[in-house]
């Protein structure tokens with residue numbers, strides 16, 4: 001029996017891809033190895049969004065090669081594969097930097113793994129690299145998706161046509177494509193039948209979804225959400241990541257009409273300075289962003305927001321940075337992700353003048369995070385005393401502890417019997433810190 005091990009870097013889309021890759025390997029007779037050193041086939045599913053993420057892949061690959069050598073000394077063969085965005089961005093260069101790998105395939109071609117593995121078994125020693133942007137959709141060739149537990153991811157859209165000037169994604173995930181409505185609904189039903197009560201719809205630019213219906217007519221995300229809301233047993237729906245300028249009135253109306261849509265939306269703004277937003281090629285100003293937030297709040301008053309921020313984009317002055325802090329003060333995000341601008345070869349911003357010194361980026365990130373964390377802590381503290389429906393989907397580190405997610409995506413720790421895993425339980429929140437809440441089952 002052959003064993004596989006997949007290590008996932010990067011975003012939720014990569015987590016979803018790894019889940020589907022695992023299903024391909026299982027259809028070929030592989031079973032999951034409990035540790036990397038026990039695996040006959042190791043796959044790294046990689047991220048190229050920032051330099052740090054990409055460099056980590058190469059240092060981890062170096063360590064993996066040592067494991068491969070140790071296994072070889074013990075008479076065991078190890079096939080090493082790399083998939084994902086680093087492959088698409090680095091192409092043949094990956095085989096120069098990690099010559100010991102057996103194959104590398106981009107995020108759009110992993111459905112070819114059965115053929116790739118066959119070819120690899122015949123040509124050991126020469127890495128096989130597949131970075132084609134394929135004419136076919138990988139989704140038409142994958143084994144049926146299986147539930148991930150109480151909460152599953154479902155990719156509905158992939159790639160991006162926005163070309164924000166800092167971003168590598170259009171070059172790694174390609175131009176935007178949307179899966180047909182019927183395929184998404186069928187996959188969602190399978191996930192619910194498999195025990196999922198929550199589905200998180202994924203896409204690099206998910207709210208520009210435009211999949212075709214049975215009649216071949218293009219439909220938007222609002223239409224898809226209303227179709228999914230009909231599925232019995234699907235209690236929670238989320239979608240991520242959204243582009244502010246593509247939030248339309250029909251989508252806003254869904255937040256009012258559909259109780260299944262969770263009251264938490266990840267809506268990256270990146271910067272509060274209109275000058276920087278323009279240089280980033282974003283199709284919104286800070287004022288328009290605030291207007292969209294206002295409309296969404298009017299439709300669903302308890303809606304909370306999270307965002308992504310980049311500090312130290314080329315040309316960012318103290319005033320531009322101050323504008324970002326001001327925007328945060330106006331929205332008061334419940335959660336946020338913030339990054340120092342990272343120069344990505346091949347993107348327009350990498351060639352812009354006035355690149356910002358590392359020291360300033362670091363200072364700005366610290367200031368920004370301090371402000372963001374203060375709002376996050378404030379929001380979490382306000383949850384104390386409330387009763388929240390929490391979907392528990394992970395076993396905690398302590399015995400008898402489960403970890404779940406509140407409607408607002410807060411991590412909630414609770415002492416609960418294992419039978420509550422993958423279920424929604426009403427929890428009275430008793431404690432809060434910046435990263436999580438604690439509470440007990442109501443009535444206990």
Ligand code: 5AD
Nearest residue numbers: 166167268308309310339340341342
């Ligand atoms: N440098 C820093 N952060 C980046 N992101 C995307 N590209 C870069 C980059 N070159 C951030 C954006 C995006 C999130 C997924 O990663 O904030 O929303």
Ligand code: SF4
Nearest residue numbers: 010011047048049085
């Ligand atoms: Fe990283 Fe973006 Fe690729 Fe996700 S899509 S793995 S965030 S580069």
